[in-house]
Amino acid sequence: MSLMFADLLQNTEGRYLHPDELKSLHDYVEGIPKRVRIYQVLQAKESALLDRVIEKFQPMLPNLTRRHGVLAWERCRRDLSMVWRYCCMAMLLNDEDYLRDKLLYWLETILKSFKMRDECKPVYKLMLDSLAHVFTAEESEMIRPYLILAKTMLVS
């Protein structure tokens, strides 16, 4: 399931789990119902979040479509949605490495090669700032570490 599960499966073949390994597993599993509930809220309100972010981001880049074509804002939203969904999955799995390995290393390379890091920088701050307007404090705090990781790797 998560990297923790994969590590346990890989490293414990041929023996029973140690008590500390069982406790880690138990702690994670105990939190699954809460993570699923929050995951569903994050999914349901994705559009509301991105609407708000794009609305505030567009005035910051008035020349975006002229420089990158008429589909530029559509692509921007698509990419933000992708980052958001991977963040949500990483939250569900309680696994930052999932986010790094599956998305951020790749997207970081893309942004660098297209020299988009500076242009994209404000949008991640907008996403972080918008959390409190769309989600409860608990929901925001669950997803925030993953968004901060994305911001750090992609545009910082």
Place this chain on the structure above:
Amino acid sequence: MDDIYSWPERIADREGDYLSPDDLQSLIRYALSFQERLDLYQVFQQQELDWIQEVLNQQGSVDTADLSPAQRLLARQLALCLRSVGLSLLMGDPSQLQQWSCGATELYLGLPEALDQLWAVIQGSQQNGPILTDDQRDLLSPYWQTLQAACSSQAPEAESSPPPPVVTEVEPAHSSPEPALTLMEMFV
């Protein structure tokens, strides 16, 4: 249980998208069944040696202190089977069992049959009655069947195969503070 479908596969299938409501419900069911899985895992840990000794007895080994190399190999491979099933059950992830290999250089020829015997022992053919509850047996059954299928697919045909190995090296297990012996310590 309908969770005999690997979580890594589910997540890989949904990469870049949300998990389906069915998958999320399945994840919650897994979480809610975790204590039951943990209890069963601990039964495995506690009963492993007795169960294997029972199988060896059924195969005619009355003195487990004086096993042949082939019997020791069988005992170790049965222990590895139990530990693999137990871990997959605990994780709710049968994918490791689908690709199960005994980790030794050679598979004990009679392992599929010995697994059938072990399954009968686990289900409670002992004099004191069943060790597992019906719910535990239902939870365990699909994992056990997956292991048996994987094991049978690896076992050579009896007619065309060499005799059971006499001595085989088994990968050393990690040391464990648990009451259960490591594979290398079993029946030596």
